[in-house]
Amino acid sequence: MDLQRLLAWTEPLFGTITDVLPIIAILIGFQVMVLRRPIPNLGRVVLGLVLVVVGLACFIQGLQSALFPLGKLMAAQLTDPAFLGNTGDQEHTTAHWLDYHWVYLFAFAIGFATTIAEPSLIAVAIKAQQVSAGTIAAGGLRLAVAVGVAIGLTIGVFRIVTGTPLHYYxxxxxxxxxxxxxxxxxxxxxxxxxxxxVTTSTVTVPLVAALGIGLSSNIPGRDPLLDGFGLIAFASLFPIMSVLGYAQIGAEITRLRARARTKRRQES
Structure with a gap:
């Protein structure tokens, strides 16, 4: 049993080393052969690379041990005919798309929560606020993106439930x-x-992928290969719409406020 656990941890570790080695080779190669300069703070760089490899290996193992199974389990439980209130032969029971309201709510909530916690989005939002000298609020940007992902996943789940073609959406x-x-x-x-x-990164993708595959595996008439994938496309598309909408609403509010100030000056 201990040997099996050890092998379960060593496999993602060696896989991560294999994946990271080409990146390290390119960086060191350009630094030494193209720029022809020594690597500054070599000890700290080596320590950082070791931490990256170990951290990624632990993250991958965590995905396999927790997030993927949890996502599939939630999808199975939320689509269980007994939970949906259907009776009779569960194997041949087909629920109406409105019966999956808890699935839609879960997709919205998990999309919002994972996006708010997405490290890459936090980094981009902070940089955007710095570059724009505060005109783009980091919190507002994160909120707009999170709402977009939540809406996108909800519509994506609706597509899986109804079995409608992905390309229409x-x-x-x-x-x-x-x-x-x-x-x-x-x-x-x-x-x-x-x-x-930036929304399709370390936190969001594992849960979204597990949710899509889990739903398509448990909803009658759905195929995991044909219907299980595609949620990440929704998670990438709808944040663009929500951020553009957020900017358009902000610009319109600014314009209306400027018009109101001008009108007050004229009246005074």
Missing amino acids: IIAGYCVVLLQTAFAPRSIVALAYDSGG
């Missing part, structure tokens, strides 16, 4: 994004597009 969504881009403030467009990428 994606094409329609990007049409909305293109329309928003034409009217949104130019200063926010690039940041909005980047916001769709």
Whole structure:
């Protein structure tokens, strides 16, 4: 038993080392062969690389031991016919899409919570606030992205429940994004597009992937390969829409306030 546990930990460790080695080789190669300069603070760099490898290995093992099984378990429990209130032969019971309201609520909540806790989003939001000299609030940006992910996952779960084609939603969504881009403030467009990428990182992706596969495995008539994937696409698309909308609403509020101040000056 102890040997099995040891092997379970060594496998992600060696896998992480294999994945990280090319990155280390490129960085060291450019530093030594292209820039022709010694690596500064070599001891600290080596220690940092060791921590990165060990941390990633622990993270991967944690995903396999906790997050993936937990996501599948929640999906199975939320789609259980007994939980949905259906009776009779559970194997052939088909629930109405409205019966999955707890699944939609769970998708919204988990999308919001994981995005708020996403380290990459926190880093981008802080940088955006610094570069914009405070005109873009880090908290507001994180909230806008989290709401976008939550809405996207809810719609993505609805797609899995109903079995409708993925490309309908994606094409329609990007049409909305293109329309928003034409009217949104130019200063926010690039940041909005980047916001769709930072959400698909270490915290969000494992739970979202497990949720999608778990739902498609337990909902009658759904195929994990055809229907289980695609939630991450929703989690990337809808934050772009929400951040652009957040900027457009902010710009409109600023314009209305400026108009109100001008009107008060004229009246006085």
